[in-house]
Every structure is written in structure tokens, then in C-alpha cells.
Amino acid sequence: MTFRYDAVVAGRGVDLAFDVGPGETLALLGPNGAGKSTALTVAAGLLRPDSGRVVLDGRPLTVTGRAGRDVLVPPHDRQVSLLAQEPLLFPHLSVLDNVAFGPRSRGASRAGSRAVARRWLGEVGIEELADRRPARISGGQAQRAAVARALAADPRLLLLDEPMAALDVAVTPALRQTLRRVLADRTVVLVTHDALDALLLADRVAVIENGTIVDQGITSEVLARPRSRFTAQIAGLNLVTGTWRDHAVLTSAGMRVEGHPTGPPPRDGDPVVAVFPPSAVSVFLDDPGGSPRNALDVTITHLEPHGGQIRVRTESLSADITARAAAELDLVPGSRAFFVVKATEIAVYGT
Amino acid sequence: MAAAPSRVGVPTWIFVPAVAGAVFVLLPLAAIVLRTPWGRFLDLLVSPASTEALLLSLRTSGTSTLLCILFGVPMAVVLARTSFRGQGILRSLVLLPLVLPPVVGGIALLYTFGRRGLLGEAFEVLGVQIAFSTTAVVLAQTFVALPFLVVSLEGSLRSAGQRYEVVAATLGASPTTVFRRVTLPLVLPGLVSGAVLAFARSLGEFGATITFAGSLQGVTRTLPLEIYLRRETDAQAAVALSLVLVMVAILVIGFARQGRTSL
């Protein structure tokens, strides 16, 4: 394992342990305040835990509270880069010098570090902004520059703390694609409260609730088959896994779900997931028929209030409907129903 | 008329005390300008006593400002960016020269660096005499001006926060590199205004200088001391020299403001 983390920060009620393999991206998924960011600050060497052990490529970075000598390698010696919600580009340096900061701090010449910086600016698609000051670029561009800066430092481990949180919804898909590309072969720990980030960027996910991990595993599996209610809630999405065949998602159970692919179209046989929010689902007692709508045959497991509406839950799916609709349908646990979703509301992603 | 934001949160009555305060400061300046013997001004300016005093003032103030920067920046960084027991007390003590009457400061310096002072005998052995020397002038000025720079810079450091330093460290910059390439450039405006304050305070320093360093033309008689002496025999000359000091001060302030807006 490349990165092993196991630490307790009692003051914040955080007790986590996880591993990340070489070239793997692990998402720490949970609501705000769950302790995810604390784990990143410990990993970066900015916080000393009450007790714990952080090891990267066999080198102990933090060892406290165990018998024997304590170790706390300072942040600048760890080869661990941290990317926060805010880009935090140095306001007094140009974008190029910002990105060149890492190599330059390690002793590279100014020309050499700038060459590396240009390459990375190209990777994230903003080479034309090289000579601008950070005050003169948009939030999305700044976050790209920050990604380039973190990667130009050639870290062994990259930590991303909610990289999309401060950005416009309009620009997040583009940045997500960029991240997907540059993170492909890197060892990364990504902290997020958005299940979509985890789904699209991470190989594995660890779900954190109240400072401890409640679920762990391959992203699509964890989200599709949440082992805890909490994971299901945090996912907040309906997720159907299957294979792409004939312009539709074919599940292992033989169900056919039509949706619209996002990103490059998958090829037949590719593993895919179909994702749709509970609010897009209408509940009928009989199959209403008619395309382009999907009608999924389900058995209701329970009903619960959710944000002013009623959430109708099955084993793996949820639908949000009004209380009045629920009353009219006379739904009870055990009833058979049809979840109807328009194809346009279902996004299909390759995994 | 061009588009402009509306003024919010400035009640009209606030202009009354504001203007009164401004008048309070500007009227004495106007009084000096009015009483200046303009006919003799140039002659007074180029007289040897005046030019020596002015040059001495500029030299010593410049040196003491440099010393204030050399010592004050690290002090401000330690006070703003570290925490240890007793730090609050240490901060209060370091700022003491701000509230100490300068003459008391001069006496304290005398008891430290004077012939019979704490360090006096050590210096005597080394063959170094500090009292009555230009060095004493610089020491006196540095003593009274240092807190100005420390307070100004510490305030800037605190409000700047450490977010950028954290990022720089995770990118692999050693603490020295972080200090040099991130911390200092970001608080440069605060450092400049602190240095300007220190320079201005040094320029006007009187009480500690006259008590500790003495008064001898070309060696220790800075412009404030020269003005003080001139009043004995030639009050008009004293006024003229006062105006010179005012003009130098205005130049310094103007220069500093220029530097800040360009950042």
C-alpha cells in the first residue's frame, strides 16, 4: 500500500483509518463537519493527532502516541500537496510563477521551473493565462491553476479538499473532466460531500459519519448498495449499475433503463451506471406505459418524510413525492409499484 | 456625472468633529508657515549649522529605520505567528517605549550604555565609547521608533492570516523560503507604513537624544536639537528650521503613500 493513514483527533471527535494504493484515488465522502478535512490536515502534516500513524511509500510521516519516538515530518518535507476549496493562488505572483512555485522551492532554476509550469498549465487548459495575475482570472480558471500548481510540485500524494465546492455549477463539469484526466495515475485522497464527485473521480470511497468510517469499498458498489442508511442518504441519488447495450443500461437483473450519456458515449459492453435523483421519479400503481419513460417494477420497503415531501424507498431506490400523492396512492410497505422516470432525467456515466 | 457608489454609514454630523480635528492639526502648521521669515529662509537653510543638523538627522534616522526593520520584522513575526507562555507580557514590554516619555527612555539608555551603565564597562574595555557619539543618537532613535514598526507590522501579519503560508509549505517550500517568498511580499504594505512611521518618529526624536547623546554640531545635534538651541537667540530661525522638518516629513509621507498604492 502506498499510503496508510490511521489517526485519532479526540478534540474533533475524529478516528479514521484507511489505505490508498499506488495510483488509486480514494474519496472521503460525508457531510460537512464529519471530520474529512481533519484527516487531510493530519495527512499534510499541519495537525498533530493525539495518536496515530501516517506512512507514505514506507516512510513514516507522522507517528504519535505510540511507544517509541514521535515523528512529525514538517509539511514542506512530505511531498504531499494539498488543494483546498479556495484556489489560494499567491496574489503577488503571476499564474505562471504560482504554478512554478513548487519546483522553484525545491531548488529548480527559474527557467526550468517555468517550463514545468507551462506544461502543467497546458494540461489543465489555461496556458493563455500564464502571465495574468490571480486577481484577473475567474474562479474556475483559478481552481485549474491551483490544480496545476499542486501537480507541478510532483507530489507523491495529492490531497483534494472539496475542490468543486466554491465553484459555479456551470463550470464544475468541465473541471471534473480535467481532474479525471490528470488524477488518473496519481495517488489521491479526495474529500467531498457530493456523491457525484466521488463517483466520477474516485476508484474507492470511504463514507464518514461523525468522525468514523461507516462504509468502504468500490465507489459504484458502495453507492449502489449502501450498507448503511447513512450512505444511502449521503448518496442522495438513485444509482443503477449495468452494462451499456443498445443505447440503454442493462442491469444484471435484466431491467432496461434508458438514459442520456454524459461525456464520451460508452461502447456496447462497457460497465455503466445510470443516475437519477429521487425528485425525478413519479410513482404509479400500474405501469403507465409510453416512452421515453422508464418504468421500474419495485416493491416498497418504507416511507419517510424528507424535506417537506415523502420519500418512498425500495431496497435500492428512492422516490420523492408529495404527501397528497402518497395518500392518494395509499402506499404501504410491501406494496408493489412502478417508479417512472423520463430518460432525459437519467444520466449515464461510464465507470 | 459619472457613475459612483452611494455613501453608506457616514452620518452627516460626523463631518463636524472630523473637520474640527483636521483644523486642529492644520492650523499650527499654517501658523508656522505664516511666521516663517521668508526673506531669510534660504540663508538659514544653507548655513552650516542647519545643513549639518539636517544631514545628521537624515543619516541617523535612515540608519535607525534600517535597524528597526532588521530587528522589528523578526519581532513582529514571532509575536504574530507563534504562541508561548508569557507572550502577552512580552508584547506589552516591547511596546513600552511607545508610552515612555522620551527623556525617561534616554535616562534608561544612559543607565544601560553609559560609562557607568550595565554594559558601559564592557564597552569601555573594548575601547568603544557610545555616549556623546552619533551611535548614541541612532540608539536613542531606534529605541523610541522600534515599537511603531513592530505594532504596525504585527497588525498586518495577524490580519493577513497564514493561509498562503500553509499552501506554500505543502508545495515544498522550507520555512525560510515561505518567509521570503510569501510572508514578506504579502505584508509589504504594512512593512512600508511601519518603516515610514519609524522614520518619522526618528526624525522628530528629541528627549532621549538630548539626554543620552548630548548635543554637538555635526556629531549629535540633530535638527530638533538645533531648533531647540536656536530658540535661545533667534526664534525666527527656529521657526524656519521647523518648517524644514515639516517639509521633510511631508516628503516622506508622500513617498510612502506612493509606494503603497502601487502595490
Added chain:
Amino acid sequence: MRRRLSVAPAALALAVASGCAVGPGGGAAADDGAGTTLTVYAAASLTATFEQIGQEFEATHDGVEVTLSFAGSSDLAAQIQEGAPADVFASADEANMAKVADDGLAGAGPVAFASNTLEIAVPAGNPAGIEDLDDLTGDGVNLVVCAPEVPCGAATQEVAAAGGVALAPVSEERSVTDVLAKVTTGEADAGLVYVTDVAGAGAAVEGIELPESSSAVNVYPIAPVAGSTHADLAQEFVDLVLAETGQSLLRDAGFAPAP
């Protein structure tokens, strides 16, 4: 940002503004209606003696409070010229009294009441082994004198000329108090101050007589200030200074009689 060395002028400026006189030597002026206040401006070297004379005056004049302000003679003269409410002015030299008299502010003409000569002052123990005027020019001797612009400085120059000696001081102070201070702390090896200053400094300072001192005698004149509201009282104070009571107090302090 300039701080004044002596508190009195600043306080006096405030006093002029507020219309009542406050001095470091006396109590706060309070026109309590029951008594009158006599304001006396006197040179700093007269501090000890005039405080005693002031007490004598209060003892013999019921209901009168004497307020004393001590400062450099030129400061006092300048303030009187600018309209400060002094009733009596005692100067350490005739030049400063002349400034006041020329403005027509010296009522009833100034009268000399004492004189002072210079003496060499050395720290207790005489570390530099000074014995006469010539020794002051020795190598490595830290000599402090008054600046030529002030009365004691002018006297210093005359004494040096009389002795045929070129003095090379390390500092020229504006007031004799500052010179004395540097000698008492041991910073200076020697200083030229008044005889009265050496007498008043006690054990901290030793005095070495100067034969050449007779060539520079500082005459102290006193006069009531014209336009004072207590002209009669002011004249009585002047008379007290000139009478045996005042003169004996001055003699005890080391002053010589007026020539």
C-alpha cells in the same frame, strides 16, 4: 513629535490658554476669591532660593499665594513677550531681561540682585583628575559645557578666552541643568557650571574653583512685569529679594552679591 526637555514651558502655554497659572514649584492657581496669587517667573538656577523666598513672602503676607515658574531665562522672556501673566521676572542674565525691557514690559526698571560665576564640576572622586582649566583639554576627557547661545555658555567662552584655552567639549547643552546632570551621572569627566549648581548638587559632585571665573560674571536682574494686576505686591516681592532676607538666602546658596 518633539518633546520639550522642561515641562514648564508647555504647562505655561496651557496656562496662558486657560487663563490661570500653574507651575511645578508652587501649588495650582486657584482664584478662590479669598486670597491673591502672585506669579513669579524665575530662572532655573534660582529654584531652591526663590522657593524659600516665596515661603517667606507668604508668611508675611496673609492671603497671598506665591506661584513660581522656573525655566530657562530665554523661554520665560519669550513667554512674557507673548503675553504670559507673570507679575515678577527674575532672569539669569541681563540680555534676556533686556528683551523684556525693550518691549516696555519691565515696570519700574530692572535691578540687579545677585551674580553667579562659573566653576568646574567633576563627578565625586574626580575620576579624570582635573585640577584646572588646562586639564579640561586633556586627551580623552569628556567635557560638557553650555552652548554659547545660553548665558552660562557665553560665560564659558569668556572664561576660556581669559584662560587662553581652546575647549573641545563633547556636548554643548542648552541648559546648565543638563550639564550638571551629565556630570552627576559620571558620563562627563567635567563640566562648567555655576557655583550655585555645585553647591546645590551635594555629594554627587565636586567643585574646582576657577581663577578665571571673575572674567565672566553673570548678573541676575529682577523686575516687576508691566501690566500686572498686582503691581504693588510685585514690587514688595522685588523688595524682599533685595532686602537682607532675600540676600542671605541667596548667599547661602552660593550666589555672589550684585556688582
